[in-house]
Amino acid sequence: MTTLVHLSDLHFGGLADIRAVEAVEELLPALRPTAIIVSGDFAQRARAGEFQRGRAFLRAASRIAPVHAVAGNHDVQWWREPLGIPLLGRARLAKYRRYVADEVSPALSVDGAVICGAASAHGLAWGSMTWNPRDLTVKGHLPKAELARAAAEFASRNGGGALKVLVVHHNVLRGRISGRWGLARPLAALHAIAASGADVVCCGHDHEEGIGTIELDGRRVIVSTAGTLSTRGRAHRPPSFNLLRATPTVVRVEIHGLDRGSAKFQLIEGRDFAR
Numbered sequence: 001m002t003t004l005v006h007l008s009d010l011h012f013g014g015l016a017d018i019r020a021v022e023a024v025e026e027l028l029p030a031l032r033p034t035a036i037i038v039s040g041d042f043a044q045r046a047r048a049g050e051f052q053r054g055r056a057f058l059r060a061a062s063r064i065a066p067v068h069a070v071a072g073n074h075d076v077q078w079w080r081e082p083l084g085i086p087l088l089g090r091a092r093l094a095k096y097r098r099y100v101a102d103e104v105s106p107a108l109s110v111d112g113a114v115i116c117g118a119a120s121a122h123g124l125a126w127g128s129m130t131w132n133p134r135d136l137t138v139k140g141h142l143p144k145a146e147l148a149r150a151a152a153e154f155a156s157r158n159g160g161g162a163l164k165v166l167v168v169h170h171n172v173l174r175g176r177i178s179g180r181w182g183l184a185r186p187l188a189a190l191h192a193i194a195a196s197g198a199d200v201v202c203c204g205h206d207h208e209e210g211i212g213t214i215e216l217d218g219r220r221v222i223v224s225t226a227g228t229l230s231t232r233g234r235a236h237r238p239p240s241f242n243l244l245r246a247t248p249t250v251v252r253v254e255i256h257g258l259d260r261g262s263a264k265f266q267l268i269e270g271r272d273f274a275r
């Protein structure tokens with residue numbers, strides 16, 4: 001069995017729910033993960049101290065299992081490179097690369113799974129623009145080159161029928177509470193995700209956990225949307241993380257939420273999908 005722990009939106013700094021983070025850190029060894037996926041937003045304001053706590057979290061996690069991380073919109077210093085124009089001498093992900101991960105869209109092969117990131121957080125960028133001013137620097141987009149690279153990784157690394165897991169920061173399905181899509185031009189993004197060959201998408205950003213599917217173009221892609229480990233759960237939802245367990249015949253996705261009284265995680269919801 002392949003076990004993937006999927007976390008998102010830690011928002012180190014003032015917003016992190018440090019009891020929830022510590023509860024995850026304590027629980028991780030018992031989950032016996034094959035890999036640990038963090039779908040972005042380590043920081044709140046892309047500050048060095050926020051990233052340094054993110055780095056400490058990843059270093060501890062990597063002693064338990066290989067970690068796979070992508071950057072979220074809060075990890076991007078978009079003001080350094082608005083619209084792709086370098087203004088302040090350092091690229092918008094330089095600090096993320098320095099502290100969190102060299103690779104912004106890594107690919108990782110583990111027992112039973114190929115995990116590939118696709119960068120969706122680009123700051124102030126033409127591809128993420130909508131007519132709504134509040135979307136500026138918040139929404140994401142998936143450039144064609146990102147999904148083409150993911151598709152190539154899935155094709156070349158997929159010996160033995162491994163589960164193909166695409167990791168992006170922004171929620172690819174519309175938030176049930178927020179009513180908001182994470183990506184600009186979401187329908188085109190969903191078609192492109194279906195065409196990438198991914199079996200599962202791991203995403204976050206909306207601070208509302210969920211289990212869903214994309215069913216398009218004759219393909220079904222399972223969507224694991226992780227909630228947040230910060231104090232900013234949508235509609236005051238408790239901190240949560242997702243757990244994926246794959247056998248050759250079934251993919252099970254579970255949501256585990258923090259019980260604030262005991263500071264322990266409890267199963268909230270689980271769904272099984274035939275492979």
Ligand SMILES: [Fe+2]
Binds near residue numbers: 041072073074205206
């Ligand atoms: Fe985000």
